[in-house]
Amino acid sequence: MAQFDALKVENIQSETEDTVSISFEIPQELKSKYNFVAGQYLTLRKEINGEDVRRSYSICSGPSDGEVRVAVKQIENGLFSTFANDQLREGEVLEVMPPMGNFTFESDASRSQHYLLICAGSGITPVISIAKSILEKEPNSKVSMLYGNRTAEQVIFKSNLDQLASSDRFSLHYIYSRQSVDGGLHEGRITAEKIEDFKSALDFTSVNEVYLCGPEQMIHDVSAKFEAMGIDKKKIHFELFTTTASNEINEVKRSSTSNFSGESSVCVIVDGEEIEFTITDGSNILDAAMENDADVPFACKGGVCCTCKIKVVEGEVEMDVNYALEPEEVEQGFALACQARPKSARVVADFDDIF
């Protein structure tokens, strides 16, 4: 299937002691395919120790930077992030899937908005792209950013951010959890209490949109705080890189939505090809499709990215978890194949028609 393109690694830069950024050489014929909107991610694929490893990485370059670059922070014992930091070299070829994702920002030069960007650790990657896009393309808008790290050494893109902060439309606040700075405001983790503390330094009442990327707990606490402060839920956007959702939570969601347990005849449409199979054991559509040799797209298999997005064109499915699709998309019949289990005797799922 033509989901992946073989792209040459053009440049690798060491950003911090455990993070590298990687840019790709995009051949002329693929340029339009790799045009991206700030906030989107790429899925990278590599066979590591005989395993087909696919991981998503948010694009950290701005849409007008003239390059497609991602940054990979090394996770302890992490398969792909260790490979990217320790072994990957310029000139090597990786399989790459074109930009995807819902955590996006599309600029409009006529807007005059106050955007609040909150991130921690590698969560800066989509957020710096969004910040650049706002500052470059919306001359009347301003940006406030809270960026959490353990210490200043861990700050990814520090010099780039400091440079952006020379604009009087960009208010940048680093927050350190293991380094003392000012005895309070800029120390600790980004929590609901920290937002409360920042009321003295930031005018939250003028915020129009919030973009959050970082640990699940931070996203959860801070979104709840903003909702309690009266910011419309629809204006609070977030991107999760990983989830610790326990089986217990998944099972509650599963049992609360449906008790369908019968046999389902499933057809998946991939690259125009129709593949038919039967699900009898409650498997999700992605796993069952793969077992039936369908070359279907996926990355996280955890309901976090949306690489496995499908349109359910016939029948019903239920998802165990969904951290990637907007409620409107679910209403329109979109689902995540890695989380979708048949809820009707016949299901037709289209991997091609996902926009």
Ligand SMILES: Cc1cc2nc3c(=O)[nH]c(=O)nc-3n(C[C@H](O)[C@H](O)[C@H](O)COP(=O)(O)OP(=O)(O)OC[C@H]3O[C@@H](n4cnc5c(N)ncnc54)[C@H](O)[C@@H]3O)c2cc1C
């Ligand atoms: C939409 C999206 C965008 C992403 N963008 C970026 C990005 O820009 N930069 C980036 O560095 N990562 C990003 N990620 C995370 C990335 O896809 C990988 O999950 C991460 O690099 C770990 O992969 P690995 O193969 O090294 O670790 P694995 O071998 O998959 O995991 C090793 C261990 O680490 C745990 N783990 C996995 N991810 C994390 C994490 N993020 N934090 C803490 N523990 C973790 C796993 O549960 C496992 O126990 C993104 C994820 C998604 C879904």
Ligand code: FES
């Ligand atoms: S593969 Fe990431 S949501 Fe399904």
